[in-house]
Amino acid sequence: MSAISLLICDDSNLARKQLLRALPAGWPVAVTQVETGAEALELIRAGGVDLLVLDLTMPGMDGYQVLAALRREQLPCKAIVVSADVQDEAVRRVLELGALAFIRKPADPVHLYQTLASLGLVNDQIALVTRGSGETIGFRDAFREVVNIAMGRAAALLARVLGVFIQLPIPNVNILEVGELHMALADAARGDKLTAVCQGYIGGGIAGEALLLFHDSEVSEMARLMRRQDYREMEMLLDLSSLLISACLSGIADQIGVTFSQGHPQVLGQHASIDELIRLNQPRWKRTLAVEISYSLEGHDIHFDLLLLFTEDSLDLLSRKLAYLMN
Template sequence: MSYNKTVLICDDSRLVHRAMQKFFGDYEGVTLFFAENGQQALDVLAQNNIDVMFLDLTMPVLDGFGVLQRLPVNHHPTKIIVLSADVQQQAIERCVDAGANYFLAKPFSRPQIEATLIKMGISLIPKNNTPIEGIKPKRKVFARENDYLYQFKEVANIALGRGAAIISDHSGEFITMPLPNVAMLGCGELEMMISNQIQRADSTAIAQRFVGGGIHGEALVCLYGQDISTFGKRLGFSTFDDKQSEVIIDIANLMVSSFLVSLTEQMNIPFSIRQPICLEEYMVRGITEIANGELFTIEYSYQSEKMDMACDVLLMMDHNSTQVIRRFMETLQ
């Protein structure tokens, strides 16, 4: 019986690639292949007999759902483990219906991977390299100054997926979500971005402040689409005297709070949020004026798959908040 295995890691995250490479590096006879998007994964599958594929759902070029729809590409029986931050119940059901064998939510742990492989009947032989007791590994340092931004993007991606699951559970709608963008932006870039969103004729902008654990931030939510009121009713929000602004504020509050709840779980920092307010263009300068000229930003969006309703969310945090986030990411090294 051969214990040699071929494993494909299909994920756009370098952190996942490193984690899986470290995991399988402890076993004999494992050949690893890596893909950063679904199209690359299909190319690898077409040219190699892959025993197990770990598949992310949210990726550029071609997402995980697209990969599942195009399988099989050869006659080898590849087993598929979906490894995703999108934990909507509908997403899990769609993966299983499309042929995935298991679904694991990010962040994942080593015991979870081991248990899943055992359930699938995949045997791995550990290498004979027991670590020496009493010697602690050296602390890793960032290879580049802004690596913490890239690493925090994975944290934000997990929060985005869990937030989408909360909204999907309440509304009964499947929520599509692209990858979040995490970056340091200057005041000029922010002011232009916010002005463009506010000036959209079909959108309504809402601002909401949040604080927690030394982090001080402002959230900007822009909602647009013809089905906002219907979507609000699905969520249980009702209007008073047919004032749609009340529903919009309630939806915006949910879009921000659901994301922050997941950040609270991951960072162990409880956030409190203030009452949202509708934002006018003259208020933009007050939001973007800061002392050192840059803000830590997280940008993400949610869109209902079947309803005409979408929102763009921009979280902005000051310099002191950036240091808190950076220290948190260093603890994960």
């Protein structure tokens, strides 16, 4: 089999490293890596790219837009999507746009091999032995990709419950001092009145609090989507918070080998401004590893923000748990 020109397009260093590790070691392939959809299209337009392995959630031009451009311009390049967005609708859309296959992150070497073989890109003379990757990954990039995968799993569950397509962001991962955290919360609020649901978690020495911020103007529409007209607002918010927070934490826990125990969700402030929420909870928020995920529901003016706030004492343990991914 002649060498194949493979282009990997993903904004995460860790995701690209994991994909390289999953490729069959004996596969004659020349690999090029890019971080943006625009870069991928530029190389494909120049010619010589046989196969594109593409992420969906990227800054600027996302994977859907890349696939649409490949189809529109009739560019002769096969495409496989490898994504954390595992919603049924996401899979349907990428296949409709011309992708030959969809693989969930992180790519399982056996599944990847079987997919490549089914497309005639590898043959049975190539052994399924994965190759190494010597690149060292930083903590923030590694944890962002872990969160990205967990976020995608949670969105798939939420999409089934609500019957809508969830538009996923690129998660923000930052280590924030208490003042910076307050600023981030104020920015998330966008000046609206909101209600926040808080749920503590701990496992394997790693602890923190999850905050789900709902904008009051959107609560009644959320209740309608939950298909329960008799829902009291707080009951609906607590149920939805428990579902989304549990799914995200479970996705993280599965990847780092811990089990989180969760406290009961609590309403921090109903119809309160973000300033009031900060004032009430300032003693509990110190220097923290803050993860921000802003969910949007397609076709609805509904947005809500999930914040995972890991304690400062958790950072060293998280780094050790991620070491196998980073090295």
